[in-house]
Amino acid sequence: MTAELVRGQNHPLPETRLEIRVSAGHPVLAGAALGDEQGRVAGAEWIAHPGAPSLPGVDVPGGTAADHRLAVDLDAVPDAVHRVSVLLALTGPAARFGALAAPFVAVTGPDGTEIASYTITGLDTESAVVALELYRRQGAWKVRAMGQGYEGGLAALLGDQGLERPADLAATILATVAQDSAPAAPSHVPEPERVLHTAPPTAPDPAPAPPPPTPATGIGTGGPVDYSHPGRRTTPAQDSAPASEPRQAPPVPVAGDASGWSMDERLYNQVWGMFEDLARTAAAYRSACDFAESRLDRELDEALTDYRSRAGGANDAARAAARARHDELVERAREVLDRDLAQLAAESEVVEPALPIAYARWDNPVWHAYRVPAEEPMAVRLGDLHLPERTDLRIPMLVRLPLERGLWVDSGRGHSEAAGLLDEAELRRLALDCAVAHAARLLAAHPAGEFAVHLIDPAGAGAAALAPLVETGAAAPPARGAAGVSAALEQLTERVDLLQMALRSGATDALPPGLDTARQLLIVHDFPHGFDDRAVTRLRYLADEGPSVGVHLLMVAAREDAAAYGPLLDPLWRSLLRLTPVPDDHLADPWVGHAWSYEPPLVPPGSSILRQVLTQVASARHGKQA
Amino acid sequence: MSVNMTKGQAISLEKRGGGSLSQVRMGLGWQAAPRRGLFGSRTREIDLDASAVLFAEKQPVDVVFFRHLVSDDGSVKHTGDNLVGGAGQGGDDEAILVDLERVPVHIDQIVFTVNSFTGQTFQEVQNAFCRIVDETNGQELARYTLDGGGNYTAQIMAKVHRVGSGWQMTALGNPANGRTFQDLMPAILPHL
Numbered sequence: 001m002t003a004e005l006v007r008g009q010n011h012p013l014p015e016t017r018l019e020i021r022v023s024a025g026h027p028v029l030a031g032a033a034l035g036d037e038q039g040r041v042a043g044a045e046w047i048a049h050p051g052a053p054s055l056p057g058v059d060v061p062g063g064t065a066a067d068h069r070l071a072v073d074l075d076a077v078p079d080a081v082h083r084v085s086v087l088l089a090l091t092g093p094a095a096r097f098g099a100l101a102a103p104f105v106a107v108t109g110p111d112g113t114e115i116a117s118y119t120i121t122g123l124d125t126e127s128a129v130v131a132l133e134l135y136r137r138q139g140a141w142k143v144r145a146m147g148q149g150y151e152g153g154l155a156a157l158l159g160d161q162g163l164e165r166p167a168d169l170a171a172t173i174l175a176t177v178a179q180d181s182a183p184a185a186p187s188h189v190p191e192p193e194r195v196l197h198t199a200p201p202t203a204p205d206p207a208p209a210p211p212p213p214t215p216a217t218g219i220g221t222g223g224p225v226d227y228s229h230p231g232r233r234t235t236p237a238q239d240s241a242p243a244s245e246p247r248q249a250p251p252v253p254v255a256g257d258a259s260g261w262s263m264d265e266r267l268y269n270q271v272w273g274m275f276e277d278l279a280r281t282a283a284a285y286r287s288a289c290d291f292a293e294s295r296l297d298r299e300l301d302e303a304l305t306d307y308r309s310r311a312g313g314a315n316d317a318a319r320a321a322a323r324a325r326h327d328e329l330v331e332r333a334r335e336v337l338d339r340d341l342a343q344l345a346a347e348s349e350v351v352e353p354a355l356p357i358a359y360a361r362w363d364n365p366v367w368h369a370y371r372v373p374a375e376e377p378m379a380v381r382l383g384d385l386h387l388p389e390r391t392d393l394r395i396p397m398l399v400r401l402p403l404e405r406g407l408w409v410d411s412g413r414g415h416s417e418a419a420g421l422l423d424e425a426e427l428r429r430l431a432l433d434c435a436v437a438h439a440a441r442l443l444a445a446h447p448a449g450e451f452a453v454h455l456i457d458p459a460g461a462g463a464a465a466l467a468p469l470v471e472t473g474a475a476a477p478p479a480r481g482a483a484g485v486s487a488a489l490e491q492l493t494e495r496v497d498l499l500q501m502a503l504r505s506g507a508t509d510a511l512p513p514g515l516d517t518a519r520q521l522l523i524v525h526d527f528p529h530g531f532d533d534r535a536v537t538r539l540r541y542l543a544d545e546g547p548s549v550g551v552h553l554l555m556v557a558a559r560e561d562a563a564a565y566g567p568l569l570d571p572l573w574r575s576l577l578r579l580t581p582v583p584d585d586h587l588a589d590p591w592v593g594h595a596w597s598y599e600p601p602l603v604p605p606g607s608s609i610l611r612q613v614l615t616q617v618a619s620a621r622h623g624k625q626a
Numbered sequence: 627m628s629v630n631m632t633k634g635q636a637i638s639l640e641k642r643g644g645g646s647l648s649q650v651r652m653g654l655g656w657q658a659a660p661r662r663g664l665f666g667s668r669t670r671e672i673d674l675d676a677s678a679v680l681f682a683e684k685q686p687v688d689v690v691f692f693r694h695l696v697s698d699d700g701s702v703k704h705t706g707d708n709l710v711g712g713a714g715q716g717g718d719d720e721a722i723l724v725d726l727e728r729v730p731v732h733i734d735q736i737v738f739t740v741n742s743f744t745g746q747t748f749q750e751v752q753n754a755f756c757r758i759v760d761e762t763n764g765q766e767l768a769r770y771t772l773d774g775g776g777n778y779t780a781q782i783m784a785k786v787h788r789v790g791s792g793w794q795m796t797a798l799g800n801p802a803n804g805r806t807f808q809d810l811m812p813a814i815l816p817h818l
Contacts, residue, residue, distance in 0.1 A: 276700070277700070280696075280701075281699070283698040283699050284698070287688070287698065287699065287730055291685075292732065332731040592698045
């Protein structure tokens with residue numbers, strides 16, 4: 001069983017004779033640095049590189065190649081060595097990892113079985129990277145996924161290892177490689193199965209910027225980089241603490257620490273695990289508080305009905321004792337709650353930055369590296385959920401794809417306080433903004449051309465809010481007026497009809513060849529203006545029958561506006577998942593049924609990320625059609 | 627080491643090396659009714675059910691049984707209803723896992739019961755037993771043999787309760803009659 005590591009994750013090594021396989025899809029230089037207990041490399045003689053390929057216990061290949069194998073025998077490395085870092089570097093003058101496929105490294109046993117693997121994602125202008133670290137902890141060796149990149153290249157990397165005059169050594173190494181780079185490139189035949197692991201090659205940037213001459217702030221300058229997460233507690237304590245009290249230190253949370261076939265699935269399961277744990281922890285706390293409360297009431301009553309003690313001070317004493325018992329229980333419950341919340345908050349701090357775009361908040365930097373995905377994710381994030389016990393602990397609200405039901409962004413005042421503070425126009429605008437953000441995320445999460453968005457805006461009142469979708473070409477201009485509304489609904493209804501018929505009769509191959517197989521999302525703004533009875537019926541049909549054939553509704557509406565239809569529309573509202581443009585506690589979890597506060601995913605004010613992403617989505621679709 | 631406990635005997639759930647127990651499992655196993663002839667499915671199945679009732683100062687607060695498999699706080703989990711029993715080889719057919727460290731602070735007693743949902747008395751059931759296992763090392767802490775246990779359909783088996791900062795287990799082994807844990811409530815209360 002291979003452990004697919006994420007950045008920062010470690011994994012025990014069952015063997016000491018290892019092979020480290022690198023496949024980068026582009027010629028790279030591979031080396032290794034042997035460090036002492038403090039992680040410092042004593043001198044240039046402790047660096048294995050193409051010019052000095054053999055050190056005790058470590059052999060690195062000569063020259064540059066897309067695929068490398070490094071042989072490591074941890075029993076043979078000197079006792080003073082506590083850390084073996086595996087280094088990769090690009091050799092070209094303006095080379096950057098961001099323009100190439102993500103490098104893949106795997107640690108295998110002598111028989112070729114993979115122990116752990118790691119795909120180094122998230123690199124950009126860096127031209128050198130510490131890929132992995134093998135380190136000694138209490139006599140046993142472990143591997144940690146590093147992925148620490150250096151814009152300043154090999155020189156900055158070596159400087160960070162604690163070497164003096166790193167630039168000279170880097171120049172020497174690069175010169176060695178340059179001499180024999182021509183014959184070295186095809187030295188290893190790439191293995192076919194490795195190809196599966198490498199990330200799909202990303203399109204090279206149109207204008208690769210030359211790397212800045214000086215390393216960026218914080219990288220390569222000063223002492224060793226602090227790899228520990230700022231929010232983590234007791235990071236070193238866990239490994240170095242004596243083993244006598246293993247339960248004392250809570251395990252350090254790691255992103256992707258759940259079961260699943262892919263990182264996507266593991267993160268999804270982890271988020272759901274956190275959701276359930278938070279629900280249950282809060283339930284335990286609330287039931288303890290309720291119990292303390294009811295016991296206090298009972299004991300106060302008893303004290304009151306005890307006539308004999310009323311006269312004396314015994315009554316006051318009994319009441320004080322009852323209160324003390326109440327406070328003591330609540331305090332103990334709070335302690336347990338705080339312990340659990342701290343653990344979940346630490347996990348959230350690790351998980352949140354590791355989330356892929358479909359699950360990430362809009363302010364997550366992962367959006368700036370957006371590429372149209374090749375595969376559909378398991379779910380998308382429709383917002384955040386939190387409980388009053390700790391409002392800053394936000395659980396991503398992930399909803400499985402394909403959507404099982406349509407969405408409804410409620411632009412009405414409803415019952416929430418936050419909605420009452422805004423005037424009607426503001427609230428409507430906010431609701432449409434939310435809908436656009438949801439639609440943008442759905443478009444961004446699907447592979448090119450597999451998700452299409454249609455707009456209905458009868459009076460044109462939403463033109464400003466819908467602009468990001470329309471102007472970037474991610475969606476066609478909205479249907480206007482009664483005629484436009486009915487034409488748009490007609491087209492989708494026919495599509496649902498056709499697909500339903502084909503599915504029922506098992507004749508999906510008889511569908512017209514030109515039929516676009518993409519999933520469809522219809523955003524309806526300003527409902528029910530511009531809708532006649534026929535259009536309302538069509539809309540209800542789409543809400544009921546659409547989801548099974550990939551046609552979904554996203555209504556932006558206030559229920560009061562459609563009050564004229566009476567109870568006729570109740571089934572429509574009930575069939576949609578209600579979201580709000582302002583925080584509102586209307587969602588319940590499936591385990592204990594707490595009321596969770598929902599917060600819509602807002603794009604940071606002034607950010608152009610939505611347009612950037614939508615522009616890429618639109619151009620990827622056109623690229624596919626062309 | 628398995629202790630065949632006698633009624634009312636209390637054992638402390640503390641490990642010998644110090645440090646109290648963190649996880650216990652209540653296991654329940656029995657042998658399925660023998661199949662007869664061609665229409666084997668018409669044989670009367672035997673359905674025993676394990677339940678755990680969580681008490682705070684003698685008031686039932688939560689219960690884990692086949693209709694509510696996880697306590698609201700997540701500390702007590704039922705692995706699922708078994709309607710027919712197993713091969714009678716000693717394996718658990720139903721189990722309830724208790725994470726004692728996560729039990730809410732106000733809950734001070736957890737009572738384990740066994741009921742015959744299909745109504746057979748323990749006299750009619752083959753190879754039936756229930757036991758408490760230390761989940762961290764698989765060691766059996768207590769075991770009751772149910773078959774031949776007389777004309778009863780239920781047993782209030784054992785309870786774990788807080789003592790100081792740890793937990794202690796007391797074997798109850800009290801026979802009773804009832805279809806689900808609700809019928810047993812009057813019989814449970816005297817043991818709290």
